[in-house]
Amino acid sequence: MLKEPEYLTKINAEIMEMQEIVESIGEQVQDALKNRSSGLKPVATELCREAQIREELIVEMCVGSLIRHQPFASDLRALTVAMKVSYDLSRVCRYLRNITEVLEEVNVKNCEVKEVCELLKNAREMVRQSLKAYFEKDQKAATNLIKSDESIDEGYRMILRKYAVQKASGNCILFNGITARIVERMADHACYISQETIYLVTGRRTDYR
């Protein structure tokens, strides 16, 4: 494997910072969901804003590197992929913030949230693993991660099926349906990161979904 140029190391360090922000919001949202508590939205909004600033910085660094170094082949792919990964992480942040908005708007004190909690936990792990595969340029792990998205999709469908027939209160049906959908989209972005990782390693774009 070729040695990574310094500018890519710096860009990846910023992506790691973004990952830390995502992990931090994820953890807090997970707790809020488990405890069915509201009030996290301002914190999540602030952290999302930080993530967005980092995304803009990463794009700026990538464009600057394109101009200064005019990279080709794996270096060029690394820059285009870094921009997309930072975008995906930014989207994950926004999805997590969306959950805090739903917690704010819908009264969930008496709702069952076990399945959706589990779904979020699995999606967060997917995001974590997709980034691990990205940083390690691990094509096999990225491919496996895309395959594992099926379990998230199934979890989402299961929640929809359950609440379609359950005689729960309207707010619980609404909350579980919306949150499951948000989490399912979040996991999709983990898959996108893995697709980009595969492109980074192989130079070939394939739609695995």
Add this chain to the structure above:
Amino acid sequence: MSNSTKLDIQNLNAWFCEKHALKNVNVKIPDKEVVAVIGPSGCGKSTFVRCINRMHELIPGAKASGKALLDGVDVYGGMDVMDVRRKIGMVFQKPNPFPNMSVADNVVAGLKLVGTHSKKELAEIAEERLKSVGLWEEIKDELKKSGASLSGGQQQRLCIARALAMNPEVILMDEPTSALDPASTAKLEELVKKLKNEISVVIITHNVSQAARISDMTAFFYLGELVEFDETRNIFEHPKNPLTERYITGRFG
């Protein structure tokens, strides 16, 4: 992308005395496309293009073997050498206008040697060719000035106009922009892209970004061997050979 082959190079080998400079090169140059030739210094790029129009054999101690088929006819077998160089023109790294000739005479110098055109025809051809290289508007009032009085970029385009005046089918360019400033380089690159509407262009360049900008196909040479030949996008996005990858990412040596 063109489907037809203009030049079919088969088992081409070249030597400078004992030095084996080009090793069994096989490549098909498509019609009306730009082919960039890249590789480190001494890899055989210039030898390759000079073999195509038989300029290699002008060097004492140099020899070549193999075939270079221009529309199916071997330039080493069935063609007169002057005919080869008329059909396969060449532009060099350093612009070389004839300093004792006017701009207009420079353009038609080759045609004058053939001696089959009237003065009026020569003037018309000079104008047409200067227009096709984008020089006419810049120097139409200076046609009687010496070719050497033009700027470096203008001189290089004048040399291309001179090559085009012979109605070549292929133009070989050996680092044509290496001595030019960015503005002149940009004009010449635009000209190269325009030329492929009429003819095939083979261009040697050390500037890999330039190869990526202007060519349809790229050939990477190393130690006299053609390592990889593919569509330019493939070469610069995901080359198949690790040597190509190392070269274009600047990790050679």
